[in-house]
Amino acid sequence: MKKYTLGLYEKAMPKELTWREKLLSAKEAGYDFVEISIDETEEKLARLDMPMEKRLELVRVMAETGVSFRTMCLSGHRKYPLGSSNPEICKRGMEIMGKAVRLADDLGIRIIQLAGYDVYYEESSLETKKRFAENLEKAVLMAAGSGIVMGFETMETEFMNTVEKAMHYVRRMNSPYLGVYPDSGNITNAAVSYKTDVLEDLRSGAGHLTAMHLKETVPGVFREVPYGTGHVNFEAVVHTAWELGVRRYVTEFWYTGNPDWKQDLYEARAMMGALLDAEANQE
16 A cells, blocks of 8 residues: 555646546646645535536546545635624535535545635634634534544634644644644745744644645745745655654645646656655655
């Protein structure tokens, strides 16, 4: 059995591709699985209402291609956060949570990455944080009922931009179904901002790290930074995550119109695969 799995973020590929084309593109580049995106756009949120025949069709495509969706990036809560002061937004956020768990269960997705926001488009307060914690408890029980693990993504905002901050809620929920799914780029930016050690921050989540996003950043810029042009020390981050028992990783980068986007997939897979192979070969 392979000692780790490396996945590809769905948005690294053109959105016009079919499910089959996306999975085959990931397979051709050497990836083990794909991370499905459920973001705040109505197009992606509509996936949560996918009829059963479409779900079964997707399961069949995964079986035929040999590549599956095994993690979900659930960033739709940015628009519909669990801590919102607007009851209707909060209600929609909880509906999204329940539907995401059901979709994950139907498709065989193991991990849902939760956006670490109490709110995004409104001001955070003691009340939004309190409401977030209350609804998070309900969300964790939803996931537990289906045996789906959830992990907080460390975000770009002050609320949860470090593993240590995410661990506050993980300890509070005290459930095996909630952990931390750190983003290497976001925690590196936070460490630079706070003048702290990013590796020590990772270690603060020992025993609770579900997977890791391998993403490049520069200070103040959190997305669409090409690998090798930022300041993330991937070798050190991967080594520490490996020591902490992380064995599932996802390369997070974006398709931005490059006609050679398939080459981007190959290069990212080769770069991160080499680091992970080095760790695996030392065992």
